[in-house]
Amino acid sequence: MISQLIFFMLLGVSLFLFAKQAQQIYANIQLGKPVDRFDNPKARIKKMLLVAFGQQKMFKRWTPAILHLFVYVGFCIINIEMIEIVIDGLFGTHRILSFLGGFYNFLIASFEILAFLVLLACLVFLVRRNSMRIKRFQSPELKDWPKTDANLILITEILLMSAFLLMNAADYTLQGLGVGHYAQVGSFPISSLISPYLTTNTETLVFIERGCWWFHIVGIFAFLNYLPYSKHLHIILAFPTTYFSNLNPKGQLDNMPSVTQEVKAMLDPSFVPQVLEGPLRFGVKDVQDLTWKNLLEAYTCTECGRCTSSCPANITGKLLSPRKIMMDTRDRLTEVGDNVKKNGSFVDDGKSLIDTYITRAEIWACTSCNACVEQCPVNLNPLEIIMDLRRFAVMEESQAAASVNAMFSNIENNGAPWKYAQADRANWIQGTD
Amino acid sequence: MQNELNVPTMAELMARGETPEILFWVGCAGSFDERAQKITRDICKILQHVGLKFAILGTEESCTGDPAKRAGNEFLFQMQAMTNIEILTGYAVKKIVTACPHCFNTLKNEYPALGGNYEVIHHTELIQSLIREGRLKTADGHEFLGKKITYHDPCYLGRANEVYEAPREILQQLDVQLTELKRCRSNGLCCGAGGAQMFKEPEAGNKDINIERIEEVIASQAQIVAAACPYCMTMLKDGVKVKEKEGEIEVLDIAEITVRANKL
Structure with missing residues (x-):
């Protein structure tokens, strides 16, 4: 009875704390500007099913894709076991779902095999991350906390899966010994192999079984509450993020409506511009100038670095790293969110996304080639943020390289980015080959 | 003329x-x-x-x-x-x-x-589409027969608008030896000129992007690299020049190849 009560309290507290964290993240995302991503639900569901649920884009790189698939399928399927664990925990039952008979055996067996594959994949991931010196895991933005975060996730998963398998092994042994309520149910292809190495002392076995059961479930509660502080949040946010994907061709960059109003007024004196809501700022200086979708993406990024490893600027040694753009956006958003929470509304802290977090050298190294957007397994778009930062630099501050400004004035005066006369535009007709 | x-x-x-x-x-x-x-x-x-x-x-x-x-x-x-x-x-x-x-x-x-x-x-x-409609027919014994040709995907044609097949189909019907670069189609590497880079000095780094790309072209052992974008043309041409491969690798636009293959 006491253990049921403790379980109930732990479940309640962990769900409550997680809900509070989730609410904060939702509030932070709401700091962004509006953008319509609610049209065409059919295409959106399809996109989500393919990219998030179906892991489509992961398979641009086979090795990590297969390892990740083990962990992903393992996570989804083993969570079915959570239903049984929660019922058992609340009502003091043991393996309540075993009445399913043959199907139960099938479930337990598949949980076991998947748990083993998850464990194996996480071990390989640990090695890849820490000793194989894979380039995308060596970037400067992955030092310190991001590196610890990644390792913590992997180690936690290994511990959780080990506890799960060890619990089953003890259970299986107890079933064999015919102890108390340990009825012979389930099928244990993996843990039956561990069982021979366990003691036959009933008390110790019960202690192991219960200990692992508690470790596993408390570990999951703790992990749930770790998510909001971690890149691992992608396991939840990958779904809404892909649902709200940009459905336009990648080459299409939005036309700023505020500019359209001004340009129309300039070209046609009789045009009456619409009054647009909110303070007018061209481009993005800080996270509040981004759209809620950009902000949702920042929380979804799992720092895998496929974007950075395919970025032509990064490959050739420039400072730009699309992954860092996403991480900076998230870190600044967390800071701004805390600021808003503390002060009721945002109080200037003398910082901004541009300069404090992202430097000019980074945004001006981009070739807008869309390689980062193409590679992202969950359809994030670092390019949009880069372009919006440039818009701020150019339209609000007139800060661009002299050669870029020269290009602007050439277009303005001659209708071409180079200094040629408009009148000579068709001279090529006279040329000879 | x-x-x-x-x-x-x-x-x-x-x-x-x-x-x-x-x-x-x-x-x-x-x-x-x-x-x-x-x-x-x-x-x-x-x-x-x-x-x-x-x-x-x-x-x-x-x-x-x-x-x-x-x-x-x-x-x-x-x-x-x-x-x-x-x-x-x-x-x-x-x-x-x-x-x-x-x-x-x-x-x-x-x-x-x-x-x-x-x-x-x-x-x-x-x-x-002109080829498909039969309005453009390759001349007999044209100069590209059997030549090793590779194609560089321009970002704004490929990734940006998913036109990958048209240029390849044009090359394939010339009976050339079409070889792909290591990074091609949706994984193609930019020539380095997009996003207004064409009009400015590159930011500080350890290499120019077009050099990275041309090294891939060299590795493909192609005699011709086909382009479909004037910016890519400039970048690839400069890359070939820097690598002193002008005698071995020719950079040609798909339109130029078509004109020559049809002896227009």
């Missing part, structure tokens, strides 16, 4: 009360860059050869605004766009072929929201 081309402008056609089937949007590079001018003339030769009635805007054409937009100057972009749309509307233009993937992308994707709706195709798509 003096002015054998006889390319009409929209204004001239209009004065004669005629309308072309298609407007050829030449683009700034195609108008002024010496190397790109040659490609422009080749596209005209193809159009004339198949008897497709076309026209250019001539001195009425102006930058689409793409480099300004990608450099953050949305004002200048929209000024250019609206002025161009006004001219295109004046001539009731419905279909446009471009020689430059940047013009292609901007006209196709970014003009509609500002009131400019056209069917926009890239010259590789046009050539592909």
Whole structure:
């Protein structure tokens, strides 16, 4: 009875704390500007099913894709076991779902095999991350906390899966010994192999079984509450993020409506511009100038670095790293969110996304080639943020390289980015080959 | 070959009360860059050869605004766009072929929201359809037979608009040995000129992007690298020059290859 009560309290507290964290993240995302991503639900569901649920884009790189698939399928399927664990925990039952008979055996067996594959994949991931010196895991933005975060996730998963398998092994042994309520149910292809190495002392076995059961479930509660502080949040946010994907061709960059109003007024004196809501700022200086979708993406990024490893600027040694753009956006958003929470509304802290977090050298190294957007397994778009930062630099501050400004004035005066006369535009007709 | 081309402008056609089937949007590079001018003339030769009635805007054409937009100057972009749309509307233009993937992308994707709706195709798509319709037939014993050719995907044609097959189909029907670069199609590596990089010095790094790309071309052992974008053309050509491979690797636009293979 006491253990049921403790379980109930732990479940309640962990769900409550997680809900509070989730609410904060939702509030932070709401700091962004509006953008319509609610049209065409059919295409959106399809996109989500393919990219998030179906892991489509992961398979641009086979090795990590297969390892990740083990962990992903393992996570989804083993969570079915959570239903049984929660019922058992609340009502003091043991393996309540075993009445399913043959199907139960099938479930337990598949949980076991998947748990083993998850464990194996996480071990390989640990090695890849820490000793194989894979380039995308060596970037400067992955030092310190991001590196610890990644390792913590992997180690936690290994511990959780080990506890799960060890619990089953003890259970299986107890079933064999015919102890108390340990009825012979389930099928244990993996843990039956561990069982021979366990003691036959009933008390110790019960202690192991219960200990692992508690470790596993408390570990999951703790992990749930770790998510909001971690890149691992992608396991939840990958779904809404892909649902709200940009459905336009990648080459299409939005036309700023505020500019359209001004340009129309300039070209046609009789045009009456619409009054647009909110303070007018061209481009993005800080996270509040981004759209809620950009902000949702920042929380979804799992720092895998496929974007950075395919970025032509990064490959050739420039400072730009699309992954860092996403991480900076998230870190600044967390800071701004805390600021808003503390002060009721945002109080200037003398910082901004541009300069404090992202430097000019980074945004001006981009070739807008869309390689980062193409590679992202969950359809994030670092390019949009880069372009919006440039818009701020150019339209609000007139800060661009002299050669870029020269290009602007050439277009303005001659209708071409180079200094040629408009009148000579068709001279090529006279040329000879 | 003096002015054998006889390319009409929209204004001239209009004065004669005629309308072309298609407007050829030449683009700034195609108008002024010496190397790109040659490609422009080749596209005209193809159009004339198949008897497709076309026209250019001539001195009425102006930058689409793409480099300004990608450099953050949305004002200048929209000024250019609206002025161009006004001219295109004046001539009731419905279909446009471009020689430059940047013009292609901007006209196709970014003009509609500002009131400019056209069917926009890239010259590789046009050539592909001309071949499919049987209007373009490769000459016997052309110079590319059996040659090892690779194709560099321009970002604004490939990833940006998912045109991957048209240029490849054109090359394949030439009975060449088509070889792919290590990073190709959706994984293609940029030439380094997009996003207004064409008009500025690269940021500090340890290598130029076009050198990274040309090393891949060299590794492919191709004799010809085909391009479909005037910016890529400049970057690849410079890369070949830096690597002193001018004698071994030729950089040609798909339109130039088509003209030569058809002996136009």
